[in-house]
Amino acid sequence: MSKGIPIKDALKLWEEKTNKVAVESEDIGLQIQWPPIEKMDNTLSTLIECRKLSLSTNMIEKISGISGMKNLRILSLARNSIKNLQGIEVLSDTLEELWISYNLIEKLKPIDQMKVLKIFYVSNNSIKDWIEFNRMGQAPNLVEISFIGNPLCDTMDEGTFRAEAIKKLQNLKKFDGEPVIRGV
Template sequence: MAKGMTIKDALKQFEDDTGIKAKDAKVVKLIGKIPMIDKMDASLSQLEACEQLSLSTNKIEKIANLNGLKRLTILSVGRNAIKTLVGIEAVNDTLVELWCSYNLIDKFKGLTGMKKLKACEQLSLSTNKIEKIANLNGLKRLTILSVGRNAIKTLVGIEAVNDTLVELWCSYNLIDKFKGLTGMKKLKVLHMAHNKVADVGEVGKLSSIPTLEDVLLIGNPIEEAKSEEGVWMAEVKKRVPKLKKLDGVVLVGDTEEA
């Protein structure tokens, strides 16, 4: 197996390409290196000024050696081979956005120790192997959660962010009920296309979310059945009258605007 590029060598390339010393750089992009980076090694500790770090499109298996990045606010490690979020705790106090889609994560393991994650507002874990929403209790500022294209069967566990969540992106999962959402206080956007909702009665539960404006349910069994009958939009508007947008269509009174 070919040896991967080290962080040390990747940072040397970065310095040569940009003319900026790694220790002084606020934005560091080590994306899709050839050969690919396979380890987040101790050389990352020199990134003392780094606020945004991108290691996307490599073959990293583990999050590690972030302790020295005291100013890190955005971390992008999408399209790697990461199996766990253990190691992300090192940036508990500063991280605002974590982009970790297209990996091999099967649990929210690692978030259990993030009780001091005071800044995190956006968490992207789409296209992984997650089966259950859990361990979000420490994310006191989370506003956007993206977990589309996983194997999630229930939204139970999402209640941990009832007070802050504004957008939930969870299309292409196995969810058949809205249980867990009814206590949301700020949720405006719910994109839950291509799931397993089959009961029109479930749709009515969304009316308990006073802030909800934009819902995407296309590709669910109930949407397909009611659309075939020609009554889908009417059924939803009857049950969730304050909704402003459904499946990409703006709802204006009794009319619809594409």
């Protein structure tokens, strides 16, 4: 098995491919690296101008090294091996979109601390109880969620689950790709 590529080396390859300077760039894509990125590290905190970062389709297990990313608005960590959201709270004042589908997430704490998060794609993970689901209702600006493919969805038929989910998340405008229409 090959050893993962460090963020520093992945950024160097990205710079060569795009002819851009990473520390000056607003949109950086390090998805589908080979060998894959296995660890987020403090090199990411040097990317102060970055507004959108994609680390999707790698082998990352833990969120870390992002505390210096003060301008980050969109973070894509889909298709990794992430088990929980610990570490994301350092972006609670800036992160507007978190794409973290197709991981191994069971617990959603600290999603409730995300003050400006609007879009949360967490489909196809391992969330199996309403206690964790309800944490999303504590994120004050969350209006769009993709949740399909979690074990909790299989506890009742699709229509009943959707109705229950929408009832629990009062600010929701879009759920699993469909607009939320509330009774008058």
